[in-house]
Amino acid sequence: MGIIAKNINKSFGTPPVHVLSDISLDIKDGEFISLTGRSGAGKSTLLYVLSSLDDPTSGSVEIADRDITQMSSDELYRFRNQKMGFVFQFHYLIAELTAIQNILLPAMKFNEEVIRRPRAEMLLEQFGLKEKINRYPRQLSGGEQQRLAIARSLVMEPKYLFADEPTGSLDTTNAESVMNILQDCSRKQGMTVIMVTHDPDFSKLADRQIRLADGRIVP
Ligand SMILES: Nc1ncnc2c1ncn2[C@@H]1O[C@H](COP(=O)(O)OP(=O)(O)OP(=O)(O)O)[C@@H](O)[C@H]1O
Numbered sequence: 001m002g003i004i005a006k007n008i009n010k011s012f013g014t015p016p017v018h019v020l021s022d023i024s025l026d027i028k029d030g031e032f033i034s035l036t037g038r039s040g041a042g043k044s045t046l047l048y049v050l051s052s053l054d055d056p057t058s059g060s061v062e063i064a065d066r067d068i069t070q071m072s073s074d075e076l077y078r079f080r081n082q083k084m085g086f087v088f089q090f091h092y093l094i095a096e097l098t099a100i101q102n103i104l105l106p107a108m109k110f111n112e113e114v115i116r117r118p119r120a121e122m123l124l125e126q127f128g129l130k131e132k133i134n135r136y137p138r139q140l141s142g143g144e145q146q147r148l149a150i151a152r153s154l155v156m157e158p159k160y161l162f163a164d165e166p167t168g169s170l171d172t173t174n175a176e177s178v179m180n181i182l183q184d185c186s187r188k189q190g191m192t193v194i195m196v197t198h199d200p201d202f203s204k205l206a207d208r209q210i211r212l213a214d215g216r217i218v219p
């Protein structure tokens with residue numbers, strides 16, 4: 001179980017530029033991992049490969065005993081939507097949808113918007129967005145949009161959360177509150193979290209800190 005990455009290499013272009021070199025990881029279910037390293041170290045690339053959004057050039061990634069690099073696109077689509085949550089470095093909210101519609105988007109794919117609605121409302125409240133439920137993204141501040149994107153990643157109660165600097169554009173109070181919610185989900189629901197962060201204080205809160213330098217894990 002958990003996430004097992006074996007000898008991941010990733011390069012881009014011709015001639016190939018190596019971005020990830022021989023990365024192996026064994027992440028237990030429910031573990032909270034922080035991923036740190038300088039800009040360009042390969043953090044986002046590793047997160048994409050671990051979460052099936054990008055293929056490694058070589059190596060394998062197993063999640064819950066399934067090799068995601070070998071899954072058909074149909075299987076992957078279901079697996080991703082039901083088991084994984086994503087918070088991107090640049091959040092993608094849909095401009096034409098309101099806050100509540102945006103947060104319920106992952107549920108709509110499975111016709112679950114009705115049963116997920118109470119959870120969506122609870123998350124909006126936890127993230128301090130209760131009053132903004134019917135606003136469009138352009139009517140929200142940058143930090144509110146970021147919190148909405150995080151809330152959306154949690155609406156399906158994912159077993160695995162991949163978060164790329166989820167607290168990047170938040171003030172200290174809101175960043176701490178987001179960290180608390182993520183830790184809570186990890187401890188109470190056994191959610192596995194892999195979180196990229198530049199904040200040393202948040203990194204220390206993780207069960208395990210992994211540092212990347214030039215595409216390699218720093219021992
Ligand atoms: N699609 C791509 N094509 C070519 N090069 C890429 C591509 N994606 C990333 N890279 C390169 O790979 C390296 C690692 O990028 P990555 O986005 O993983 O860094 P990062 O650690 O997330 O940095 P940051 O902290 O700035 O977000 C960088 O040198 C980047 O330019």
Ligand SMILES: [Mg+2]
Pocket residue numbers: 043044045089164
């Ligand atoms: Mg990045």
